[in-house]
Amino acid sequence: MNTSNTSAEYIKQEKFLVAVDCIIFGFDTESIKLLLFKRRVEPLKGSLSLIGSFIKNDLNLNDSAKQVLEESTGLKDIFLKELRTYSNIDRDPGNRVISVAHYALIRINELDIKNVEEYDAHWYDFNDIPDLIFDHKQMVEDAIYRLRDEARREPICFNLLPEEFTIPQLQSIYECFYQRNLDSRNFRKKILSFDILTKTDKKDKTASKKGAFLYVYDKEKFDSFIAKGNRFQL
Template identity: 45%
Template sequence: MVEQYKQQQPYLLALDSIIFGFDGESLNVLLVKRGLEKETWSLMGGWLQPNESLEQAAARILFELTDLTNVYLEQLHTFGDPHRDPIVRTVSVAYFALVKVADYTSKLSETFQARWFSLYDLPPLLFDHADMVSLAIKHLRYKASQHPIGFELLPEKFTIPQLKKLYDAIYNTEFDKRNFSRKILSTNLLIKLDEKQKGFSKRGAYFYQVDMAKYQQLTHSFLNFIPNPDTLF
């Protein structure tokens, strides 16, 4: 048995995170500049340590790179093409994360020129990272159509128009205002506040916040926010 282990080739195991953030107008991905090639950018990532599970390593790497904890983090897919990394055989387990842009303060801005890019205007990406982003947005669209995870990208209080802009950005389309508002409010996930957003219209729009008790109950429930999302693309 031991001899069988000795005969196997060792490989590196990386963890890469597609970190999504919403700035109020567009859906963005957090990238860092890499020196391997000119003007090449990559997802944020790191290596699995001997004493860690995959989930522990993904959370640690995300914290080291963003200073954020308690972030929505979900395993996406394992990328194992033997030629994906030309330097050494590396298997990568990809995760996607949803963060509030206002909460993020980068320790890497100067060292690695970390910055947000619009999902729909990304620069050239390292290795197979473009494939990772493509798969991540497909998965995010599915999850956001069925589950209330989109709220992870919003500030604590928000208006219905702001929420609609988020879903417009996720799906790269524009939903009907009345139908969207009716559908979202029918979930009973939102608490209406006695405060309005000022400066954008004469009447102003009321702020809402998520009912966290209901959110925790319904995170894994199928709410069907966006019917048949695959038909949009």
């Protein structure tokens, strides 16, 4: 960064660190999981933490979060959104750090196991979050609240599923978010009424001998559905 033309007003200002922290969710066919890491540096080295990094001069916030996710999971082009900024003065005992949290939805089956093992990461049920460093637990709770709201209005849950999935698997995700059981017949009728899924001729027989047909989410159908003035609401 060229500072030769920086005014004295800029130079005399107090300096602080800016970081990104990533809240990573996955789905293991039964429940929604949260990926947590053991912190590598002091303070609180070895404690459970979200994965994050300080912002570098050559990256913006979104690209910094993408870099953190790629390095820790091996994944690119995944669902990623900025959550909010956390700026309590004493939130990090190591220094004055402002953190901009991001949340991501990933497909667990696409995860790079070597990356996860290298970062000493483990999955935890998002309904049973352990103690985390700093304000990271608040970040997770805020992300869950946001996701529950978004899941009602946007097709974000498909980002947690493999490319081919069953309707019962999709229903399980919504039940995790809503914290209640849903009527299977009504859910199937509702989701199929949007006409945003393509039915394959394949079946998943892991849950029963009869099996359940596999479906694929069709984004073009969804875009057409919205363009006609319809609303996606579950």
